[in-house]
Amino acid sequence: MRKKITVMLILLTTMSSLISQQEFDQKNISVLDHKKATFLYHFAFECIQKEYPNKLGQVLGDDSYLAPPRVLHPAFYGCFDWHSSVHGHWTLVTILKELPDFEHSDAILEKLKTNITKENIQAEINFFDDVHNKDFERTYGWAWLLKLDEALREWNHPAAADLHHNLKPLTKLLSEKFVVFLDKLNYPIRVGEHSNIAFGMSFAYDYAKKYDKDLARKIEEKAKEYFLNDRNCPLGWEPSGFDFLSPCLQEASLMLKVLTEKEYKIWLKKFLPGFEKQPEKLLKPAMVTDRSDGKLAHLDGLNFSRAWCLFEMGNALQNQKMIDLADEHFNFSYEKMDSGEYAGSHWLASFATYALIKGKK
Numbered sequence: 001m002r003k004k005i006t007v008m009l010i011l012l013t014t015m016s017s018l019i020s021q022q023e024f025d026q027k028n029i030s031v032l033d034h035k036k037a038t039f040l041y042h043f044a045f046e047c048i049q050k051e052y053p054n055k056l057g058q059v060l061g062d063d064s065y066l067a068p069p070r071v072l073h074p075a076f077y078g079c080f081d082w083h084s085s086v087h088g089h090w091t092l093v094t095i096l097k098e099l100p101d102f103e104h105s106d107a108i109l110e111k112l113k114t115n116i117t118k119e120n121i122q123a124e125i126n127f128f129d130d131v132h133n134k135d136f137e138r139t140y141g142w143a144w145l146l147k148l149d150e151a152l153r154e155w156n157h158p159a160a161a162d163l164h165h166n167l168k169p170l171t172k173l174l175s176e177k178f179v180v181f182l183d184k185l186n187y188p189i190r191v192g193e194h195s196n197i198a199f200g201m202s203f204a205y206d207y208a209k210k211y212d213k214d215l216a217r218k219i220e221e222k223a224k225e226y227f228l229n230d231r232n233c234p235l236g237w238e239p240s241g242f243d244f245l246s247p248c249l250q251e252a253s254l255m256l257k258v259l260t261e262k263e264y265k266i267w268l269k270k271f272l273p274g275f276e277k278q279p280e281k282l283l284k285p286a287m288v289t290d291r292s293d294g295k296l297a298h299l300d301g302l303n304f305s306r307a308w309c310l311f312e313m314g315n316a317l318q319n320q321k322m323i324d325l326a327d328e329h330f331n332f333s334y335e336k337m338d339s340g341e342y343a344g345s346h347w348l349a350s351f352a353t354y355a356l357i358k359g360k361k
Helices: 002-027 034-047 082-098 105-115 118-129 140-153 158-184 197-211 213-227 247-258 261-271 298-317 320-334 348-359
Strands: none
Touching (some): 034 348, 082 105, 082 140, 082 348, 118 158, 140 158, 140 197, 197 213, 247 298
């Protein structure tokens, strides 16, 4: 009798586990489909060759440095600033990679081929080699450039190889710069904007673990040096008024990639105590009061970047509460994206697209 009861209990436990897994799989439905792609692509498509308004962010060595964006950055002069142009290109490549029959593919391809040429990329390299601008876009723009290269490498299209070949020298330069910078950086940068080092390392690691072993090893080494002993991240202090990245979640995202599953679970319990059980109690979507204000509009980006971190963690840990919280953050800002304000429209599509990519298991 005892044996029968034991067998029945094992069967019930197994069935319960299978049902739970099925429910998890069914609920995890945030994906980049044609409807979302049709909505998102036009933000990047319209801005990658829109030169003005423009924020250059360069250091001037003399009068000769004063030139229009299209001269200084012939590949990535649109979308208000250099990094937004780079991830605008990434958005378009990603949409075509994920949806090969996308109806606007021909027009997108034309713009990609016009911008990412050998000559244009050499001009970008010359800018980064300038004595006054060696640290330009460190490390936010660098990380997005590596993401663009990664997307081109993994896009199964005849044009992808040529575009990747043209981009490759700049990719190599920025990868080398990344290693040099990490060797010099003694202390992590934990802000919620561009210079957040966990974000840069996390994006760069996605590329490096497949295509650049030296950079991958350096990121693994420095991530553990910077963050392994962190405890009790003050999630309640987030967000700051201009955040578009979550310092706590970006760090958790990076460590998910460089630690084993067992190591990560131990680390996360100390880093964000109670977060696995009740993430919804600790995070709520951020509200934007004025989408015409470029800094305040950052908070829509925060909702998307939180979403992709939560998708990464939720999928890895099979934690449906994190998945649900990711969906809540994503939907909160996705429904408000098309505000007509360039302060957000020049970059938010990239963040929304990346969140959707991470929502897919």
